[in-house]
Amino acid sequence: MNATTPPTAAVIVIGNEVLSGRTQDRNLVFLAERLAALGIPVMEARVIRDEEAAIIAAVDICRATYTYVFTTGGIGPTHDDITSAAIARAFGVPLLRDPRAVGLLQQHYATDQLNEARLKMANIPQGADLLDNPVSRAPGFRLGNVFVLPGVPAIMRAMFDGLAPTLKGGPPVIARTISAFTTEGAIAQPLGEIQAEHPAVEIGSYPFVRAGRLGVSLVVRATDGAAVAAAAQAVSAMLIQAGAEPIEE
């Protein structure tokens, strides 16, 4: 990344439970929103199985393509937690029992509770920096541009809060949302013209139903605040022209 290339990110959700439909992932939406606010747009996300080959393949393509990669899941004590070993393999470094991580677990668990399974959470790829877990101590880690986070949302969020100041963000994305009780089809043509006239902004159109009424939220996004303001103004004027009341949200 150089000064003229804005940073980007990918999120890799690791877990069979998300792909079986057992679990509704909530980590992507959190990371996406927080990273966007830091000027680090998430460009893609992948949900993959707890399988070494799948983890290595996804991590390798994403770390070569994006400024930052965030993985969630698979760093606990059980047999299906294989993310740390797979990341070590992806980077070609050994997975070692990390004395710093052992020390953190010793603070959290009584000696007779710190069994071999829990000590597995201290197995960290060589050369990684540990990421603080203020909830239950077992750390995540950063290796190169890859941040390896747990899957439990509360712990993942706390860990992200700790690492966020270490990220080099770009200009933050400014978003304005203008909603109206109209339909996409009724405004699609003038909306497309506004998009064409304001190429510096990205305009998204998202239908909704509120209290039984159809509506559309129009989201104008860009890093250039003046461009966002101009496009948002054009969107509001278009909605009024179409007989709808623009509601800034």
Place this chain on the structure above:
Amino acid sequence: MNATTPPTAAVIVIGNEVLSGRTQDRNLVFLAERLAALGIPVMEARVIRDEEAAIIAAVDICRATYTYVFTTGGIGPTHDDITSAAIARAFGVPLLRDPRAVGLLQQHYATDQLNEARLKMANIPQGADLLDNPVSRAPGFRLGNVFVLPGVPAIMRAMFDGLAPTLKGGPPVIARTISAFTTEGAIAQPLGEIQAEHPAVEIGSYPFVRAGRLGVSLVVRATDGAAVAAAAQAVSAMLIQAGAEPIEE
């Protein structure tokens, strides 16, 4: 796919709003659960931007790798709905105004409401089969092994219900969930031994907090019901041995 290869699926969620954190995706969890019940496990999912190159790349790799591919999002009337055109490009076929789709829209919209933007929803890749939309008529479509569905969850679900009988499923996955108020670290070692002794099943371990109490859900999954029963029995016995009460869920 031949008789001995179970079918598989990938889900591609198309939409900047999911990657910006504005929208919590709810389509993957629905498709994953429904496809698993049909014996078509979702092996991976991707969330990508509304960009032609990203759509083509993801569709091409997934349709070559999996039995079925399901995309959601980007088939509405606005300028940011580019999925249909990108799928046509991926398959190397023209995107044409489809008379069948026009007829469906004519049933739904009054003549003076069926403007060019709405007619864009009748632009379908040549050779595609239409997928019925019982909610708002604008169809999805199937081209080869790729099913192109809308992003609005209620419409996507209704459309999936209609197409599901056309899928060739494999043996359905049988899952049993046994929960207990214990911790992953306390049972990880004997649980790993059970997984090793029952290689025909997949055992997942998912921690939870209920009413302030830590617990673990152990999920045993396989297509072989006898194998699932044997492994679930071993899990229950292990939990009792560990001083926890197994709760079948």
